[in-house]
Amino acid sequence: MGEKIFLAGAAGAIGTALVPLLVDAGYEVYGSTRRQARADKLESLGAVPVVVDVFDAQALAAELMRIAPAVVIHQLTDLPQQLDPQAMAEAGQRNARVRNEGTRNLIAAALAAGARHMIAQSIAWAYANGKQPYMEESALDVNAEGARRVSIDGVVALETQVLQAPGLAGTVLRYGQLYGPGTWTMEAKGAGPVHVEAAAHAALLALQKEAVGVFNITEDNAEVSNAKARRQLAWNPAFRSPRAAKNGARS
Numbered sequence: 001m002g003e004k005i006f007l008a009g010a011a012g013a014i015g016t017a018l019v020p021l022l023v024d025a026g027y028e029v030y031g032s033t034r035r036q037a038r039a040d041k042l043e044s045l046g047a048v049p050v051v052v053d054v055f056d057a058q059a060l061a062a063e064l065m066r067i068a069p070a071v072v073i074h075q076l077t078d079l080p081q082q083l084d085p086q087a088m089a090e091a092g093q094r095n096a097r098v099r100n101e102g103t104r105n106l107i108a109a110a111l112a113a114g115a116r117h118m119i120a121q122s123i124a125w126a127y128a129n130g131k132q133p134y135m136e137e138s139a140l141d142v143n144a145e146g147a148r149r150v151s152i153d154g155v156v157a158l159e160t161q162v163l164q165a166p167g168l169a170g171t172v173l174r175y176g177q178l179y180g181p182g183t184w185t186m187e188a189k190g191a192g193p194v195h196v197e198a199a200a201h202a203a204l205l206a207l208q209k210e211a212v213g214v215f216n217i218t219e220d221n222a223e224v225s226n227a228k229a230r231r232q233l234a235w236n237p238a239f240r241s242p243r244a245a246k247n248g249a250r251s
Contacts, residue, residue, distance in 0.1 A: 002026035005207070006067055006115070008054060008106055009075035010047055011038040013182035014121065014175075017200035018075065019045040020243050025204060030067050054102040057109070064113035072110040073203055074120035074162070076102055092147050096154030103158045107165045117169040119206050120162045124174040124192050124216050124224050126155045133225040136174070136214040159214070171206045175199050176218030192218035198239045205233040 005022055009015045010031025022029045023046035031047035032054075033039065039049035052063050054076055064072070078094040103120065110118055127134040128141040144152045162170040177190035180197060188195070194217055202217045215229040219237040229235040 002028055003071070004028045004030065004067060004069040006050075006064060006069035006072045006110075006113075007031045007047065007075065008072065009033075009077065009121075010042055010049075011035070012075055012077060013178060013180075013196050014200050014203070015075045016041075016045065016182055017180075017197045017241065018073070018203055019047045021200055021204045021241065022207075023047070024243065025208070027207075030069065032063075054098065054105055057105040060105055061109040061112050064109040064115070068113050069110075069115050071117045071119065071207055072106060072115050073207070074103065074106055074118060074158075075203070076106075077121070089147060092150050096150050096157075099154035099158035103161050107161055107168065111165065111168060115168065117171070117207075117210065117212075118162055118165070119171040119173065119203055120158060122155055122159055122172045122174045122214075123151075124176045124218050125190070126152050126174070127224070132223050133221070134216070134223065135225050136216055136228055163214070169210070169212045171212050172214045173199075173202055173206065174214060174216045174218075174224075175202075176216075176221075176224065188219065192216075192221045192224040194218050194237060195240065197241045198235075198237050200241075201239045202229060202233060202235050205235055209233060 005027045011033040029047040030050050031042040032050045032052050034053050036051050042049040050063055052059050076098050078098050079091050126140050128139045141152050159172050176192035176194040178196050179185045179188050180195045216224050216226050218224045218226050
């Protein structure tokens with residue numbers, strides 16, 4: 001088998017698209033989920049399911065030390081099934097906790113297990129108002145208020161921890177608004193959308209190229225630049241999974 005990868009959030013929209021890409025590329029994939037009911041799905045995709053909660057730091061560390069992955073991919077979110085305003089407000093708080101406390105636990109477990117690299121999901125709509133298109137070095141909206149401030153604080157906590165963890169190479173993928181299988185919509189929406197399969201492919205490329213730093217992962221648009229990802233990762237937002245297309249799952 002190939003190199004071991006621990007994929008946190010493997011049963012989510014990006015995780016579900018990413019597992020087959022990793023497997024087809026020759027990696028040995030261990031995919032985490034909080035729910036035992038999702039284990040069979042992960043196994044059918046080719047991953048070894050790991051049922052663990054990122055907030056259980058002790059159990060998480062024990063699992064990663066048992067697996068000893070070379071790389072940890074952080075695709076954890078906590079989002080509702082529908083775009084209901086109240087549910088989204090509650091999800092904002094939960095997501096911020098995942099990005100802060102969850103990321104801290106995942107980094108500690110990765111380091112204890114001897115992992116060398118972490119690739120983590122962030123968002124591409126966290127920039128402060130300013131000159132467009134926003135580049136990776138553009139300022140984040142740290143002075144936001146209300147629900148947006150909660151999200152931005154979570155993003156800053158995640159990115160800072162991933163990029164500054166001693167002994168762990170860090171990659172942050174700032175995804176645009178997701179669409180495609182497993183997301184809220186099958187059509188591109190928002191200023192900087194990205195298809196879920198193209199988003200997953202960016203994570204595979206970052207892994208294969210051992211890329212570090214921050215990358216905007218969006219389709220071509222006037223607001224957020226994807227030039228760095230195109231240049232350094234050879235990423236193409238038009239990517240769609242050959243396996244998904246063969247199985248009729250391509251949108």
